[in-house]
Amino acid sequence: MPWLSWRLALRRARRTWRRSLQLRTIALTVVLSGVAIGIIGGTMAMSIGGQLYETRRAQILAEAERAVLQGQNVLDEAATTVGEGADELNVLQNSLLPSIGSAATARDIAILRAPDSQTPTTLQDTTTSEFPQSVLSDALRQTVRTDTEQLSLQPVRLERLSSAGIVEGTEPGLVVGASLQVPTAGQYELYLVYDLGETQRTLDFLLQILFVGSIALIALIGGVVFVVTRTVVGPVREAARTSEKLAAGELEERLPERGEDVLSTLARSFNRMADSLQRQITQLADLSRVQQRFVSDVSHELRTPLTTIRLAGDVLYDQRDDYPPATARTAELLKTQIERFELLLADLLEISRFDARAVELETEPTNLANLTEEAIETVQPLADGVGSELRLVAPGGHMAVEVDGRRIRRILRNLLGNAIEHGEGRPIVVTVDSNQTAVAIAVRDYGIGMTPEQAERVFDRFWRADPSRRRSIGGTGLGLAISLEDANLHDGRLDVWSEPGVGTCFRLTLPRDRRVPIRLSPVELPPAEVLDGLLPPRDPADERMGGDGDARP
Structure with a gap:
């Protein structure tokens, strides 16, 4: 399925990212360089665009001012020669537009009568053939009529036409408006429309060059970082491989020594x-x-x-x-x-x-629930001697598992013996359960318990928390150490949980199939309580002193 392939690719990418120092260095350098170059490039683009616009705007204002002055001069000169007749006004109208056009490079020009003009004799509105009436907003015309001494500007979007007269798109433009006084005809409005498309194309060209240059610079930085990191990371990678070989026991491996640098x-x-x-x-x-x-x-x-x-x-x-x-x-x-x-x-x-690695397993299909029951029966007289009840809880573990039965029995005898020795005569619960990958056996007592520091050393050879503590069962001090070795020999685990005054739980977890690793033990540590309400009340003095003032060996 596509989403599975995407998920697999994403997982591989994450694994590559975590493992490759060179990739992370190059990626971070390129990203940070890209951000810096983007900020600098954006600032330069804004500065260049603003400068181009201001330069073109100043040129247009200067040109428009000359055109307005030229048109007003024509009108002022005609004031002494042109009468109020319509024919004379028409002659003036026909000569005014070319005169203004000669002083300006505007794409379109329009001379429009002010709407509130009251003079009876008027000039007709005059525009170039393709003057875009839609670019003249009411706000612009109102500004031109009221502010007769200043030029008014308005940015607009102009249609770009093909040779066949088809609209191909839009480009930026600028409309300049001014007021003209026509003899015997009152106030008129002059509008010059300038095309900023060439300026925009120049800016686009500069931005394109800036963009391509930024990409090339980022690629160059990435290449330089690749070469530098390869030079530095290569020896580090070689050192990592050599370290792994040394850790694997290849003690003759060494790094090549070249040069005099760091x-x-x-x-x-x-x-x-x-x-x-x-x-x-x-x-x-x-x-x-x-x-x-x-x-x-x-x-x-x-x-x-x-x-x-x-x-x-x-x-x-x-x-x-x-x-x-x-x-x-x-x-x-x-x-x-x-x-x-x-x-x-x-x-x-x-x-x-064990130390000489000369131990071999003699495995056979074994029902661990039955084996545990047999081990309990073996130590039952010892439990009866101290007044502890042995209780078996086996919701699972009834299938046959390939184990060395003699060694598993030895582990159980050690764990049960410790529980009887330190259970303070209280019940002992043995739990057997299984899941898809493992079978677990837990031995839980409610005795004096251990501190975390003691629990960390409980599998040490010959270690005892208090050598002066009286032992009723005996032992060599090697039982738990041998049990741990037996568990490891089966590719299993032997874990311990303990709290002072609460009790101790040892858990043996074995794989159902040694070719399949254990994912999760089927028995919690400690197991779920099954004796709630059945335990006799503990003596407060025992709780303060930790049983008889001693911890288990």
Whole structure:
């Protein structure tokens, strides 16, 4: 459809405008130059037009004054020789018009009797053959009759006739009126019609030259700006491309260094900066590899002695009933810490795999609503131990999605464990929903919550808001960091919302098809409340202190 093509073209033009610094510079320079030249050209055109008109007007006034003087002289000379007879007046009339015409270059001339003249003997109205009577307005004739000592002017539009007498258009003109005194005939009016078409054509020619010159000047300015900006923007564009390559990991890319100007100085400074960054990145990469190798090697080396320690601990734990109470308690603590040590070791190995980018997904079609229900059943005893009710709300998410089920279960266990740990015994709502591009799982508790500063660091490794806080479930401090890595591995997102004294909500959003990017999560953050009126009243002291005075890890 045409409107679609126009819309597409407009979108491309906007994208080109936003991306091209050279285009914006040239366009703004040309537009501003055009405005300046237009203002100057308009001022010059008005000045030239006014000057031409005033010059021509002065010429016409001088000429008309001579013609009026010539006509009045003829009348004054005839006053002594011409009587009151009609024949003598006719002779005077026939000689008056040529005499005035010889002193003026007017296109048309008219001598008209004043309407209020009372003399009995009159001259007939005399005009040239094509005198345009329509140009004489009543206001002009009234001015001529009343102001007998001055010339009266009136701009008019005159018809332009072809050789065949056909009207081709109009052109500007000027009518000059004056008063004449005819012997024995009273007051008459003299009108001279001047054609200003030649002056208008001269002005049009000058304006055309001015317009063409302005366009040429604007084009020249645009060309000069194009050359200048190309010279300046070219190295900047090259620097931008080199920066993108450096950001993509091509650390050997450098800018060419030519000349001694500012751009060359910029290139040398940029290259020195790139060299420094390359050295630091290489050092950090080497250090990171050493650290990853160290963690991996240590973790692997610890597995063998840990296995031995676990076997010995299990033997002691199984025989704890035969020991004195203090020794039995020691065996129980030993077993608990060995299990925690095993969890920490497993998490360290998993983190080292993420750091080494050696993790691969083992995906299979999985119903996330059912998987979430299974995860809730797994942690139900822990929730019952602290008095928290686990409630599942699943309006969507019942379709099969290609995910690594083991990793998604681990994410849910971490999120549910945190909610139980910090939910203050209040209900925990797990929401599952889906849309066209994504499936989301949200875990919402109504516990102590976190401050914005704490929420920003909640996915940091080994970070805890208050290490002194008592933990009833345990953990290594790596659960949320591993969960975030698992979510990113699925091309998904793990978001958090929290307010002190209100609660916390973690939301896992996964794509239904990894080839289609997520446009919008199907679950709001936080999800819509489903427990209004069901929560027990909170202790005001807890609200002031943030639960038990601590934030979640």
